[in-house]
Each structure stands twice: as C-alpha cells, then as structure tokens.
Amino acid sequence: MDFKDTPEQAEFRKEVQAWLKANATPKTKDGGRGSQEEAYEKAKAWYKKVYDAGYACPTWPKEYGGAGLTQIHKVIWSQEVAKYDEPDGYFVIGQGNCGPAIMHFATEEQKTSLLPRMASAEDVWCQLFSEPSAGSDVAGLRTKAELKGDKWIVNGQKIWTSGAQHSDYGVVLCRTDTDVSKYRGMTMFFIDMKQPGVDVQPIKQMDGGSHFNEVFFNNAEIPDSQRLGEVGGGWGAALLVLMNERLAISGVxxxxxxxxxxxxxxxxxxxxxxxxxxxxxxxxxxxxxxxxxxxxxxxxxxxxxxxxxxxxxxxxxxxxxxxxxxxxxxxxxxxxxxxxxxxxxxxxxxxxxxxxxxxxxxxxxxxxxxxxxxxxxxxxxxxLGLPQEPRADKGMAFKDIPSGNQH
Ligand SMILES: Cc1cc2nc3c(=O)[nH]c(=O)nc-3n(C[C@H](O)[C@H](O)[C@H](O)COP(=O)(O)OP(=O)(O)OC[C@H]3O[C@@H](n4cnc5c(N)ncnc54)[C@H](O)[C@@H]3O)c2cc1C
Missing domain, CATH: 1.20.140.10 (Butyryl-CoA Dehydrogenase, subunit A, domain 3)
Structure with a gap:
C-alpha cells in the first residue's frame, strides 16, 4: 500500500488543483446551502461543469462519458475536491450504483446513449430495491413484473428511494417468478421514472428535508430491451450493484x-x-x-x-x-x-x-x-469466517414462505 503519488499522479493532482482553484467554490464559514431545490440545481450545474472539463466519472471509459483513468486518479480527484464547497457526491447513487449495472448489462447502444447523460447529471438515476417488507432482506421483495408480449408490466411498491422525485430513470429489482427460491425469482430492469404508472411520493424527514420517497407502480410498462441481465438473474445483478455501492459510499x-x-x-x-x-x-x-x-x-x-x-x-x-x-x-x-x-x-x-x-x-x-x-x-x-446465521426459508419456493401479505 503506497500512497505517495507517482510522477504521473503528481502531475494529475497539480492539473486538478489548478482547475479546481479556477472553477470551484471555496469553503466559507458563513452563508447557507439554501433550500433542497436550490441544492439540487447547484449540484446539477456542478456536475455539468465537471463533465465539460473531462473529470466526470474518472474511472469510466471515455466513450461512456468518463475520463478513462484509474481508481487512484479518482481518489486524487476526491481528495482535492473535498477541499472545496462543492456537492461532488450528490448523484453518487446514479453514478456509483446504477452506472456500473448499465455498464455491465446494457447493450452498446444503451451504454453510449445513457451513460454520458448520467455522467453529466443531465439524467438523474435512482435505485429501487427496498420495499416495506424487504430492506435488510432485499430478496424478500414483492414488486411483481409479468411479461406480456415484449413488455413487462410492473405492480407494487418501493420505499426509501433516494432522489426518486428528481429521477429520469431508475434501476429496479422485481419478482418475476414465485415458484423458485426467493434468490432465483428476481429480475433487474431500468425504468423510465417519468412514464404513466409510476407515482413518486416524497417522505418528509425529521430534518425537514425530503430526500427519499415511496414509489408506487401501477401497471407501469418496461420494454424487455430494458432488462439488465437474465430473467431470474436479478440477485446476481443486485449483488453487483450493492458491491459498487460499498465502493461508492466508502468515498463519501x-x-x-x-x-x-x-x-x-x-x-x-x-x-x-x-x-x-x-x-x-x-x-x-x-x-x-x-x-x-x-x-x-x-x-x-x-x-x-x-x-x-x-x-x-x-x-x-x-x-x-x-x-x-x-x-x-x-x-x-x-x-x-x-x-x-x-x-x-x-x-x-x-x-x-x-x-x-x-x-x-x-x-x-x-x-x-x-x-x-x-x-x-x-x-x-x-x-471472520464465522458460521452463517440460520435461514429458515432456505431452498423454499417464494410462494411458500409464510407471510402476512398476498403473493
Ligand atoms: C437515508 C436512506 C436512504 C436510502 N436510500 C435507498 C435507496 O435509494 N434505494 C433503496 O432501495 N433503499 C434505500 N434505503 C433503504 C435501506 O436500504 C434500508 O432502510 C435498509 O436496508 C434497512 O431496511 P429496513 O429499513 O427495511 O429495515 P429492516 O430490514 O426491516 O430492519 C429492521 C431492524 O432489524 C434489524 N435486522 C434485520 N435483519 C437482521 C438480521 N438478519 N440480523 C440482525 N438484525 C437484523 C435491522 O438491523 C434493523 O435494526 C435508504 C435508507 C435510508 C435510511
């Protein structure tokens, strides 16, 4: 573990320092951030500026709107930007969690059209995993997606969805098969959040903000071309998102x-x-x-x-x-x-x-x-390699897991 800059990294740090000095807002002891709406608009403007300068999503390939650099360059960027008063982690759910899922599972055409808009925050994304009865045990989720022709019809409810009220797209995990175990009957998609059948209700928090939301799906349609991974492969896809979430939040x-x-x-x-x-x-x-x-x-x-x-x-x-x-x-x-x-x-x-x-x-x-x-x-x-906690529903078909809810 050597965290001294190499000559090339030192050069990059100098370049970033010079750009931030000319473009970022210094930290001040007075003055406020304004309302939630103002903070959101400020964040969008900052991300666009960073994107135009070529520093957005440092580790993403250039053709997808990134800078084509390494994880170490990203650390250097984060260390330097932290010295300023800029909302650099504001859209971390989209870029940190949803971005890698699109990069891994979407078609080339989807990647080149969606990712640069995500990198510049022109499009905002949210992550729709948690439900009222599926948080820690996300594999217990019940939002249902049924295939009709080449479209999936989605019904159910998500909760605690950060930024859903501002989002253009979301990565959503749905139940597509109840005859197999809970881990094998899920599928992941991306969904247009502005379409009919998607109802976003902000939740009022005790700090006065409304950062997260309830999201209701009422016959919302998702084209099969927006499926991320195999039908029934949602758990593996979700693990990829959650692994990237760990990496993304460890910085912010x-x-x-x-x-x-x-x-x-x-x-x-x-x-x-x-x-x-x-x-x-x-x-x-x-x-x-x-x-x-x-x-x-x-x-x-x-x-x-x-x-x-x-x-x-x-x-x-x-x-x-x-x-x-x-x-x-x-x-x-x-x-x-x-x-x-x-x-x-x-x-x-x-x-x-x-x-x-x-x-x-x-x-x-x-x-x-x-x-x-x-x-x-x-x-x-x-x-630590300690024994797993007992899992009473192991191997059981989802529809047979006892619950107070209807399947
Ligand atoms: C600020 C914020 C932002 C969020 N943003 C998003 C988002 O953008 N998208 C999204 O999908 N979700 C989001 N969430 C939801 C978050 O992922 C869940 O709140 C979290 O996973 C816990 O789930 P739960 O709230 O349903 O609690 P539950 O899972 O019901 O847990 C209740 C209690 O039981 C404990 N517990 C549960 N299982 C075990 C176990 N096996 N062993 C021991 N104790 C256990 C928990 O620790 C907790 O104390 C957000 C939450 C917050 C607070």
Whole structure:
C-alpha cells in the first residue's frame, strides 16, 4: 500500500488543483446551502461543469462519458475536491450504483446513449430495491413484473428511494417468478421514472428535508430491451450493484471527525479553549484513531480494486464504525455547544449548523446501504469466517414462505 503519488499522479493532482482553484467554490464559514431545490440545481450545474472539463466519472471509459483513468486518479480527484464547497457526491447513487449495472448489462447502444447523460447529471438515476417488507432482506421483495408480449408490466411498491422525485430513470429489482427460491425469482430492469404508472411520493424527514420517497407502480410498462441481465438473474445483478455501492459510499460517507476537529479548535469552556479539556482530548484521540483506521482500510480496499480486485466485505467495517462515530460525534458536539446547539439557522450556528443537521440525519446513515446489524453479519460471515446465521426459508419456493401479505 503506497500512497505517495507517482510522477504521473503528481502531475494529475497539480492539473486538478489548478482547475479546481479556477472553477470551484471555496469553503466559507458563513452563508447557507439554501433550500433542497436550490441544492439540487447547484449540484446539477456542478456536475455539468465537471463533465465539460473531462473529470466526470474518472474511472469510466471515455466513450461512456468518463475520463478513462484509474481508481487512484479518482481518489486524487476526491481528495482535492473535498477541499472545496462543492456537492461532488450528490448523484453518487446514479453514478456509483446504477452506472456500473448499465455498464455491465446494457447493450452498446444503451451504454453510449445513457451513460454520458448520467455522467453529466443531465439524467438523474435512482435505485429501487427496498420495499416495506424487504430492506435488510432485499430478496424478500414483492414488486411483481409479468411479461406480456415484449413488455413487462410492473405492480407494487418501493420505499426509501433516494432522489426518486428528481429521477429520469431508475434501476429496479422485481419478482418475476414465485415458484423458485426467493434468490432465483428476481429480475433487474431500468425504468423510465417519468412514464404513466409510476407515482413518486416524497417522505418528509425529521430534518425537514425530503430526500427519499415511496414509489408506487401501477401497471407501469418496461420494454424487455430494458432488462439488465437474465430473467431470474436479478440477485446476481443486485449483488453487483450493492458491491459498487460499498465502493461508492466508502468515498463519501461522513464520519464527522474533520468537522469535529475544526469545532473543538474554535470553542471555549469555562474561559479555556475546549481542546485543553482532558475529557474532550480523550474523545478527540478515540475518534481520530477510528477515523485513521477507516481511512487506512478504505485505502487498502481501493488499492485492491486498483489492481483489478473487487470491493470486499471489509468496506462493511468502515460503514459500521463511520456511521456510529458520525452519530456519537454529532450528539457530543451539540452538548459542547451548550445553548448554541439549539440554533439551527445555517447563517447563525457554527459551521453552518453542520452538527445540528447531522444529529437529525445521522440515524439514517446507520440504516442506508445496510444497517449496523447487517454490517456485523457481513463482517462475521465474510471477514471472520464465522458460521452463517440460520435461514429458515432456505431452498423454499417464494410462494411458500409464510407471510402476512398476498403473493
Ligand atoms: C437515508 C436512506 C436512504 C436510502 N436510500 C435507498 C435507496 O435509494 N434505494 C433503496 O432501495 N433503499 C434505500 N434505503 C433503504 C435501506 O436500504 C434500508 O432502510 C435498509 O436496508 C434497512 O431496511 P429496513 O429499513 O427495511 O429495515 P429492516 O430490514 O426491516 O430492519 C429492521 C431492524 O432489524 C434489524 N435486522 C434485520 N435483519 C437482521 C438480521 N438478519 N440480523 C440482525 N438484525 C437484523 C435491522 O438491523 C434493523 O435494526 C435508504 C435508507 C435510508 C435510511
């Protein structure tokens, strides 16, 4: 694991630094991000600018709108852009999760028409896996797709679909056969989200935003040409998406440490800089150790991927530790801020109310992309080699699995 730039990588870093200096917005302590709609428009404009400059989706081939570079170049880009106030991870679900599925399963014509528009955020994509009765156990999903002629007719409901209200397309996992085991009866498609029969209902969150949605399908049609992979091959296709999700979120999931480090340098407690307080120093040391550990294990995974490997189950470690730490830090930071912790106005609160917002969104980060318990199961089974947890429905036809719902 050597993270010193090679001469070629140093040259690329210099080029990126110069471009960002000329084009990106510097971080400021004041001013807010505005409404959710404004943040969305700002993100679209930023992605288009990055695309026009040739830095979008660094690892994708040039003919599909990428830069044709390596995973290490992508890390360099992420490190440099993180120094600016730009929403570079905003469309990570499309580019990080759906993009690889299209790249792997779609026809050449679909790839050349869809991927560059995804890279420039001209088209926005969402991932439609979770359902009211299928989250951790996504293979328990019930949204049905039935083949009529050369079209699939889709009926059912998805939930927690991030960004669906803005999306042009979605990658959707459906039940296509109930006579076989739950893993063998699913098929993956991409769907036009603006067509009749697709009804998107935003969910109001406790932080005031509506980032995710319920999506209802009522006889929505998908041409068979939009099938991604084999009929019944949906589980394998979904694993490919989830593996890429691990890789994509490992670069953008917050752990709260950099912001906490900044905060403690600016606060006072009983007339003394808070950073001199032994209890605060103890927390700082613990969280720094975890932050450094996550960074090292992410780098180890990226090195493996750069050498042609696949993102491994080790990413679950970073997800678990980072998401818990992010929530603990947010809670602790608000306590340190005392009365100021209650001020949510971005223009008045320290760090544009970062921790006030984080306290309300941090619980969601512990669920999104797999809950803490699911991460622990992955680490136990796939990293430590412990026995699998019992699966009562193993080998059973989907239609025979006991449930309160109709099949
Ligand atoms: C911010 C956010 C964004 C999201 N975006 C998307 C999206 O874009 N697309 C999408 O498809 N989904 C999305 N999701 C859904 C997310 O994938 C699910 O919330 C997650 O997989 C958990 O599923 P669930 O909510 O149904 O909880 P459940 O699976 O019902 O879990 C309930 C509880 O049981 C525990 N549990 C479940 N199974 C086990 C087990 N085997 N062992 C031990 N404990 C277990 C869980 O850890 C949890 O505590 C998003 C969620 C959030 C919070």
């Amino acid at each position: 999931q917050p752990d709260g440490f950099p912001e906490f480090f900044e905060l403690v340098q600016s606060l006072e407690l009983n007339g003394e800089p808070v950073v001199n307080n032994p209890v605060v120093r103890d927390r700082l040391a613990t969280w720094y150790t975890q932050h450094a550990g996550i960074k090292a294990s992410t780098n180890r995974m990226l090195t493996a991927v750069a050498k042609g490997g696949m993102p491994g189950a080790e990413a679950a470690l970073g997800k678990l530790v980072g998401a818990v730490m992010n929530q603990d830090i947010a809670n602790y930071a608000l306590q340190l801020m005392a009365d100021t912790g209650a001020i949510c106005d971005e223009s008045l609160a320290p760090q544009r109310a970062h921790f006030q917002k984080s306290v309300l969104f941090a619980p969601g980060i512990r669920l999104a992309g797999g809950t803490d318990e699911v991460m622990r199961n992955i680490i136990a089974e796939q990293v």
